[in-house]
Amino acid sequence: MKIxxxxxxxxxxxxxxxxxxxxxxxxxxxxxxxxxxxKLIESKQPDWILIDIILKGDLxxxxxxxxxxxxxxxxxxxxxxxxxxxxEAAKTTNxxxxxxxxxxxxxxxxxxxxxxxxxxxxxxxxxxxxxxDTGMVGRSKAFSNVLDHxxxxxxxxxxxxxxxxxxxxxxRVAAAIHRASSRSHQPMVTVNCAALPLxxxxxxxxxxxxxxxxxxxxxxxxxxxxxxxxxVFLDEIGELPLEAQVKLLRVLQQREVERLGGQAIxxxxxxxxxxxxxxxxxxxxxxxxxxxxxxxxxxFPIDVPPLRERKExxxxxxxxxxxxxxxxxxKISTTVLRQMKEYPWPGNIRELEHLIERQVLLAEGSEIxxxxxxxxxxITPVASSEVIKTMEEMEKEHIIRALRASHGKVxxxxxxxxxxxxxxxxxxxxxxxxxxxxxxx
Numbered sequence: 001m002k003i004x005x006x007x008x009x010x011x012x013x014x015x016x017x018x019x020x021x022x023x024x025x026x027x028x029x030x031x032x033x034x035x036x037x038x039k040l041i042e043s044k045q046p047d048w049i050l051i052d053i054i055l056k057g058d059l060x061x062x063x064x065x066x067x068x069x070x071x072x073x074x075x076x077x078x079x080x081x082x083x084x085x086x087x088e089a090a091k092t093t094n095x096x097x098x099x100x101x102x103x104x105x106x107x108x109x110x111x112x113x114x115x116x117x118x119x120x121x122x123x124x125x126x127x128x129x130x131x132x133d134t135g136m137v138g139r140s141k142a143f144s145n146v147l148d149h150x151x152x153x154x155x156x157x158x159x160x161x162x163x164x165x166x167x168x169x170x171x172r173v174a175a176a177i178h179r180a181s182s183r184s185h186q187p188m189v190t191v192n193c194a195a196l197p198l199x200x201x202x203x204x205x206x207x208x209x210x211x212x213x214x215x216x217x218x219x220x221x222x223x224x225x226x227x228x229x230x231x232v233f234l235d236e237i238g239e240l241p242l243e244a245q246v247k248l249l250r251v252l253q254q255r256e257v258e259r260l261g262g263q264a265i266x267x268x269x270x271x272x273x274x275x276x277x278x279x280x281x282x283x284x285x286x287x288x289x290x291x292x293x294x295x296x297x298x299x300f301p302i303d304v305p306p307l308r309e310r311k312e313x314x315x316x317x318x319x320x321x322x323x324x325x326x327x328x329x330x331k332i333s334t335t336v337l338r339q340m341k342e343y344p345w346p347g348n349i350r351e352l353e354h355l356i357e358r359q360v361l362l363a364e365g366s367e368i369x370x371x372x373x374x375x376x377x378x379i380t381p382v383a384s385s386e387v388i389k390t391m392e393e394m395e396k397e398h399i400i401r402a403l404r405a406s407h408g409k410v411x412x413x414x415x416x417x418x419x420x421x422x423x424x425x426x427x428x429x430x431x432x433x434x435x436x437x438x439x440x441x
């Protein structure tokens with residue numbers, strides 16, 4: 001959380017800075033007047049602003065607050081002035097709170113907590129109802145950018161490519177786009193491309209007629225026909241084999257399908273949303289993904305940030321999952337919350353969700369007072385002579401370690417997929433890609 005202080009009394013400003021930094025906030029600057037504040041707002045892009053009402057110069061904190069209202073930047077007032085007219089004027093700018101000088105550290109932190117809660121509540125109420133109750137929780141700027149993109153693209157029929165690490169919530173973004181679109185009353189059909197063998201691509205996506213092949217005892221409607229009028233979500237599109245990419249490209253270009261063993265050309269009206277944790281530009285450069293298909297899919301990209309870049313959202317998400325799993329457990333200790341904010345979350349939101357579910361079962365009483373987090377990654381600088389492994393090499397080794405720890409079990413409780421925080425189908429696909437055999441007993 002980045003905070004700008006606008007205060008012309010140096011001692012007060014410095015006290016505020018120290019209190020905020022001690023509490024884990026980032027102070028991006030201290031401005032003594034409105035002109036300097038404007039420059040810092042533009043260059044530092046703070047999330048919140050603390051403003052003294054009475055400032056030296058021609059402009060007051062109220063003047064700055066009126067400007068912030070148009071920019072939709074949240075702010076709070078600090079003041080030692082109890083003049084009723086000034087306070088009434090300040091209230092017209094709808095601040096998220098007033099901090100009266102002199103104040104204690106506890107007063108500041110309580111006021112901030114209340115302000116953040118109000119802002120989050122208002123932000124969620126202002127979202128289209130279709131975005132609520134999706135598990136998409138947050139107040140960080142990175143999260144707000146994702147919501148803005150969803151709101152802009154949802155009403156159109158534009159193809160969307162959602163990128164981001166595993167566990168960041170790409171499927172929730174896809175669902176939110178569908179629910180906020182004019183197609184929301186029609187089905188959204190999800191296809192996990194990582195779990196789709198090449199031999200079944202055509203039959204799964206396009207369907208087949210009775211007798212099309214051995215075992216085809218009845219007609220089957222494919223995924224695109226099932227979603228007709230609605231949305232097809234192709235998850236993990238980067239895992240789709242090249243041969244299947246050709247078939248998909250043809251459907252996107254012609255907007256029609258033909259069932260296996262059939263003669264009829266069936267027109268389809270679907271919106272395409274895709275997601276991947278791969279760098280598709282790199283995949284294109286290395287010949288593993290078709291450039292023409294990439295251009296077809298990447299019309300409107302949305303990048304979902306990892307949880308380590310959304311530290312402000314960790315507490316909100318933790319309590320969201322606590323409400324989901326908690327029942328009698330309804331509180332998380334300050335120590336645990338601090339540990340969570342310091343942890344890098346390699347498994348992102350999915351890892352946090354699984355952690356809360358596990359800790360609820362282990363908690364004694366109504367509060368989570370301890371957590372079992374993995375060790376922090378080693379970030380010791382690498383010597384220039386040391387060989388640096390590629391991400392794929394590291395990923396392969398990590399999967400092998402998880403398989404050994406789970407004695408070769410992939411899915412279900414105690415399986416490697418759960419330990420890694422990914423779907424079992426995804427792990428099977430990665431094992432196939434890296435040539436890993438399921439023999440780690």
